[in-house]
Amino acid sequence: MSDWYRDFANSGVGTTITRQFGLPRPAVLRRYEPGEPLLPGPAVIGTAGGGRLRDALTRLLRDAGVPVLSPVAADGSDDGERPAAVLLDATGVTGPGQLAAAHDFLAPAVKRLRASGRVLILADPPSATDSPATAAARQALDGLVRSIGKELLNGSTANLVYVPDGAEASLASPVRFFLSGRSAYVDGQVLTLSAADVPAGEDDETPLAGRVAVVTGAARGIGAAIARVMARDGAHVVAVDVPAAGESLAAVANEIGGTAFQLDITAADAPARLVAHLRERHGGVDVVVHNAGITRDKLLVNMDAARWNSVMAVNLQAQLDITEALLAADGLLRPDARVVCVSSQSGIAGNRGQTNYAASKAGIIGMVRAWAPAFAGRGATINAVAPGFIVTEMTARMPFGTREVGSRINSLQQGGLPVDVAETIAWLSQPGSAGVNGQVVRVCGQSMLGA
């Protein structure tokens, strides 16, 4: 599905008209293509504070074939190559005064950032200090990065990763994700890493090779995109959907060389049937993506019990029941399993007419956070992905005005694509993402709703 306004705004006549009238000009985003370099140009790394991660970042970029420029002079006089990424290592800041160095580095560097560029800030977590001044400086970076995201043009993004002492090994996977085209629609996000055993030597092209991945709701929309991206990245996908969607489910499974498994995830015997299928056919499971979801919108005062109950059953209770059954099935869920639960921006911001849906999607976030320590204990992870406005058949059916407003009120001025959600889920499913656990990643182009 194309974005008519973005295509118009980037056409010859459209560029003139949008400039003249000061209209938004949504960029064509840089999206991941296998075989492409991590970044389309060099990166620049600056520090504010001790620079604990600077050497590791430089090595990581050089290993990925990315040239590292020296920081631009504060007066902008350096007329060398323009960076495709600006990285600030702000670890070690102990008070607000040191943030002046962040400003001194970022202002000229961001000015020179290329289109579809990346700003990535790394810092110590505010929660890991007793000092109010230190916590203030660390938390200040949160406001800084979210504001940079709102100022950037041309499809560029800004994100922040908090890296506790001891979690340095967890850094590579999120840094690669945020710099790459996989994170095209992930903007203004703040993640906190944890220390984990991260396997070495992951293959960048097929990071999911040899993994068995279950994807629910895979017959269409975002679920079908997740199945395709997982298969592209090397996984064998068990595509799950209701029997009524059997034909399109089979088409998706055939296309990607996966397995179709017809299952209503709310049926009383669904967890047991899934466990039996995975044990008999695959001997175990490495990745579980709880994507199936439904909406039954009505204002609370008009909402009947059927609408409330069906949304809770599909969106929340089934995720709980299936995850519990997989954990309880001896040896079925691999020790380094990855579980990714699809939440929604509605679960963070709330939405008129969606009390049932927003409650179910907020519930997912509570569930993920509560389960995260137990998952970490076995070398596994569980995370939530919260999509914002994603261009699907569902959103295409919205009235024109609602759809246009809904898709533009974000920093990237456009709706995301199913593949953007899929790339984020596939990244969280990688063995190398062991240090990303209990997190909520919004794929929303930095939506102004609930921001």
Ligand SMILES: NC(=O)c1ccc[n+]([C@@H]2O[C@H](COP(=O)([O-])OP(=O)(O)OC[C@H]3O[C@@H](n4cnc5c(N)ncnc54)[C@H](O)[C@@H]3O)[C@@H](O)[C@H]2O)c1
């Ligand atoms: N499209 C968006 O803008 C958007 C935004 C935020 C969150 N989400 C979430 O992303 C997920 C996918 O959304 P989508 O837009 O692709 O929806 P969709 O309606 O196109 O696809 C959902 C799929 O889930 C399946 N499903 C429904 N009930 C099921 C059940 N009981 N058992 C098994 N399968 C079942 C459906 O048959 C369908 O194939 C959902 O969880 C949704 O809440 C979507």
